[in-house]
Amino acid sequence: MLRINLLPAYVAQRRLTARLIIIFTVLVICAVVGPMAWYVTLPPQLNDWTTKATAAVADKAVLDGLDADATATTAKIGPIQAKLNFYDAAQQYNLQFPKLYRTVAAYTAPQVTLSSMNISATTLTMTAYCPSIAVLNKYLAVMYQEPDIAKVSVTGFPGYNEASTVATHTVSVPAGAVVKLPGIGAIAGLDVYKGRVVAVHTAAQGANGGAGAGATLGAGAAGLFNPYSDGFDFTVTATLKQALTPPTFAAPGAPGGAAGGPGGEAAGARPGGAGPGGGAAPAGGASAND
Amino acid sequence: MAKLRLTPLIVAIIGSVLTIGIPVGVFFGLIKPEMDKIAAQKATYDANSQYVGPAPLNTHKQALQAAVNQVAAAEARWDGITRTKNPDIDLSDRFLAWRQLTRELEFVLGPSVEHWLPHTGIQPLGIIYLDAPSPDPNAVPPSVITVPLRMAPFPTASAGPGGGGGESATPASFSAAPSGGGGGGSTTGSMNVLGTFPGILHHIESWNKFSRIVVIDNVSLSGYSPIITGSYNATVYIFTTNGDKEGTPVPSGAATTTQNGLGH
Numbered sequence: 001m002l003r004i005n006l007l008p009a010y011v012a013q014r015r016l017t018a019r020l021i022i023i024f025t026v027l028v029i030c031a032v033v034g035p036m037a038w039y040v041t042l043p044p045q046l047n048d049w050t051t052k053a054t055a056a057v058a059d060k061a062v063l064d065g066l067d068a069d070a071t072a073t074t075a076k077i078g079p080i081q082a083k084l085n086f087y088d089a090a091q092q093y094n095l096q097f098p099k100l101y102r103t104v105a106a107y108t109a110p111q112v113t114l115s116s117m118n119i120s121a122t123t124l125t126m127t128a129y130c131p132s133i134a135v136l137n138k139y140l141a142v143m144y145q146e147p148d149i150a151k152v153s154v155t156g157f158p159g160y161n162e163a164s165t166v167a168t169h170t171v172s173v174p175a176g177a178v179v180k181l182p183g184i185g186a187i188a189g190l191d192v193y194k195g196r197v198v199a200v201h202t203a204a205q206g207a208n209g210g211a212g213a214g215a216t217l218g219a220g221a222a223g224l225f226n227p228y229s230d231g232f233d234f235t236v237t238a239t240l241k242q243a244l245t246p247p248t249f250a251a252p253g254a255p256g257g258a259a260g261g262p263g264g265e266a267a268g269a270r271p272g273g274a275g276p277g278g279g280a281a282p283a284g285g286a287s288a289n290d
Numbered sequence: 291m292a293k294l295r296l297t298p299l300i301v302a303i304i305g306s307v308l309t310i311g312i313p314v315g316v317f318f319g320l321i322k323p324e325m326d327k328i329a330a331q332k333a334t335y336d337a338n339s340q341y342v343g344p345a346p347l348n349t350h351k352q353a354l355q356a357a358v359n360q361v362a363a364a365e366a367r368w369d370g371i372t373r374t375k376n377p378d379i380d381l382s383d384r385f386l387a388w389r390q391l392t393r394e395l396e397f398v399l400g401p402s403v404e405h406w407l408p409h410t411g412i413q414p415l416g417i418i419y420l421d422a423p424s425p426d427p428n429a430v431p432p433s434v435i436t437v438p439l440r441m442a443p444f445p446t447a448s449a450g451p452g453g454g455g456g457e458s459a460t461p462a463s464f465s466a467a468p469s470g471g472g473g474g475g476s477t478t479g480s481m482n483v484l485g486t487f488p489g490i491l492h493h494i495e496s497w498n499k500f501s502r503i504v505v506i507d508n509v510s511l512s513g514y515s516p517i518i519t520g521s522y523n524a525t526v527y528i529f530t531t532n533g534d535k536e537g538t539p540v541p542s543g544a545a546t547t548t549q550n551g552l553g554h
Contacts, residue, residue: 013297017297017301020298020301020302020305021296021301021305023305024301024302024304024305024306025305027305027308027309028305028308028309028312031308031309031313032312032316035317035320035321036316038321039321039324042325042328043324046327046331049328049331049335050331053331053335053338056334056335056337056338056341056342057338059341059342059343059346060338063341063346063347066350066353066354067350067354069354069357070350070354070356070357073354073358073361074360077360077361077364080364080365080368081364083529084367084368084371086527087371087503090503090505091498093505093507094494094495094497094498094504094506095498097491097494097506097507097509097522098491098494098509101491101509101511102491113514115512115513115514116510116511116512116513117511118510118511119508119509119510120508171513171514171517172517173484173517174415174482174519175415175444176414176416176443176444177413177415177484179516179517190514190517192514244507246525247505249433
């Protein structure tokens with residue numbers, strides 16, 4: 001059936017306009033209410049996060065304060081620790097020479113008689129008597145293994161038919177000291193020849209050598225060196241692996257860091273270069289000096 | 291004036307503009323600034339969240355306590371050392387410090403060494419002598435004073451029987467005695483002792499038990515047992531206190547001299 005609308009067009013238009021007004025009114029209301037509702041929830045969130053952030057910042061400030069206190073406290077230890085380090089280094093360094101000398105003596109063959117030991121920087125110099133070339137060979141073989149020594153060399157032993165180097169060594173009791181031997185009493189000195197005491201000078205005979213009673217050999221030994229039967233005096237020069245350097249003390253904050261010399265404030269508190277720990281003593285035995 | 295006629299198109303346009311414009315305006319005008327503020331606070335919290343809570347606080351408190359304990363332990367150890375091995379030289383009063391140093395060198399250190407040496411298994415081969423401190427109280431070093439121990443041969447009589455030990459040496463002959471690296475104005479003296487090989491080494495080690503802080507260096511041995519001579523350098527270290535709070539300089543007219551590190 002054909003539908004015929006005889007109403008004028010403006011009627012439908014008015015009806016459409018009204019409907020659109022209602023629709024858009026609802027939409028506008030929703031467009032206002034929705035965002036506003038969302039907006040209303042934001043300030044509480046902001047307050048919440050602001051509170052948390054403020055508390056976190058405050059906690060950090062507290063911890064930073066504790067860190068600063070710890071740093072300041074630790075800084076106080078600097079001057080004291082420098083002194084303690086120096087003290088420990090000094091205590092340790094004072095043991096280095098005896099330790100080194102004992103180790104060297106332990107690595108010295110018992111037939112070899114040492115008469116002097118001296119250390120200068122990294123060089124250890126010793127004078128000794130050796131009864132034969134064979135003993136010297138053994139001595140060197142053992143000394144090469146001494147843990148504190150990097151290099152060893154010997155000088156002074158004579159060649160075949162060269163003049164003998166053995167001499168009588170006289171050691172005298174220095175003025176003001178008293179040395180007594182059992183059965184003899186106070187002595188003034190000893191004559192040592194080929195590593196053995198050959199004469200004892202009693203106090204009545206005075207000091208500084210001179211053949212005393214009982215001396216069987218004079219000073220020196222004449223003759224040519226016989227490598228099969230003669231001994232010789234020789235010198236050992238050894239290079240230490242580490243130099244023995246005494247510790248020095250510098251007040252914290254003093255300029256320069258190198259080790260200074262003694263006297264007043266020096267730079268650089270550091271432990272002395274200790275000799276390496278001695279290894280097991282070989283079968284060479286101790287020095288015959290004792 | 292012609293009356294505005296609301297056509298559906300106009301209503302639609304106005305409605306659309308309002309429907310879109312109002313939320314957009316509210317969003318950018320109100321909501322976004324708030325959201326930005328929230329984001330900023332959240333970022334601040336995230337950056338500092340590691341510091342929140344009891345765990346970090348306890349950790350830092352423990353670290354502080356550990357530092358305090360470390361300092362206390364170091365101070366206690368050093369106090370113990372100075373109580374037994376260091377005289378009191380207080381630089382907060384310069385004249386007092388100079389008097390304390392003078393007393394230490396003239397009446398304490400020298401006699402202590404002389405009394406102690408024979409009890410360490412060796413025989414000293416001379417008498418101990420120490421240089422006097424500078425006559426200027428302002429010259430006392432602010433931190434550490436080094437005192438080389440020197441040894442001079444026993445005064446010998448110019449005539450008479452026997453060996454050494456005579457008391458008739460004149461001061462001139464005595465003061466000229468040091469040799470062998472021990473005198474002549476050198477900054478380190480040379481101690482000479484007599485004993486056996488183990489005895490001398492034990493004596494060197496015994497310096498660690500002496501009542502002052504001493505450094506031993508350049509030890510050399512010569513001779514045959516039991517007549518072995520040991521030579522070494524011994525330097526005493528004396529630590530002053532209040533070096534950072536030195537007192538007012540005294541009006542000393544003495545020339546400031548450097549004597550073995552005992553002056554500036």
